[in-house]
């Protein structure tokens with residue numbers, strides 16, 4: 019049984035978390051699937067419910083910079099970035115201190131983020147413990163931006179979902195390693211904003227190459243329906259197939275998203291969930307523009323359309 023909680027039930031959700039339960043909650047990016055990061059048994063339930071490989075480490079969510087400093091070997095770059103962008107969609111990877119091995123997949127570093135969503139922050143404060151939380155979807159599937167998406171994948175497998183409405187950002191946080199500074203996953207916070215604070219970030223040599231972050235599997239964020247990203251996608255759509263586009267379009271089964279990166283991000287997973295639920299033969303997406311402001315979204319479409327191995 020998965021308990022449905024509302025924003026009036028934050029105390030109850032916090033008590034469940036303190037008791038070792040697994041609770042999904044909204045953040046400003048996507049919904050997270052949270053457990054007490056200091057309780058290895060509780061964290062094990064996150065991996066089990068998502069079917070997540072134990073080799074893929076989790077992000078630990080904190081209530082403030084002070085809590086983060088207790089969990090990692092903090093440094094000046096971390097301080098500058100956290101002061102500028104926290105709370106917000108930036109995850110920092112640092113050498114870990116007392117964090118259970120299961121959270122970090124046995125590795126020497128921990129990923130930390132202070133989320134900007136008021137419900138997430140209230141929950142972190144009420145729980146009084148850091149919360150390990152991956153995105154609240156079955157491993158490899160489309161991330162959840164609504165409580166309904168969480169339940170579509172995880173109903174009966176998790177203890178509760180705290181419904182805070184639609185997650186406004188729509189795609190995940192940007193993950194940055196700090197020894198030395200490196201982009202590990204493009205995300206909602208732009209690379210340009212981060213580089214304005216700490217200077218150039220190393221890249222995994224760009225999109226399409228292997229990045230040194232175990233979670234960056236090629237196939238990810240993927241609908242069950244076969245999904246293809248091409249230029250002029252509308253011309254490929256046959257009857258019984260669906261289209262995701264930011265361009266003008268008049269016909270057939272179509273999800274039209276805004277033609278700006280923030281608007282596109284906010285609607286992407288919701289649109290993919292809807293199209294995927296229709297049982298179509300195939301989904302097409304219009305290829306996205308060049309340019310760094312579309313980097314994270316090109317990354318998501320590429321991974322979501324990577325065929326099963």
Ligand code: TXA
Pocket residue numbers: 045047048049050051074075076077107109111122125127128129131133151152153154189190191192193202203230231232233234
């Ligand atoms: O916006 C977000 O980041 C959302 C919300 C819930 O905070 N969370 C999220 O978590 O997207 P998840 O688990 O779906 O993605 C976390 C990413 C994965 O690619 C993982 O491999 C990487 O962060 N990661 C976590 N810990 C890491 C570490 N110690 N070193 C390198 N990468 C790490």
Ligand code: MG
Pocket residue numbers: 152153161
């Ligand atoms: Mg995820």
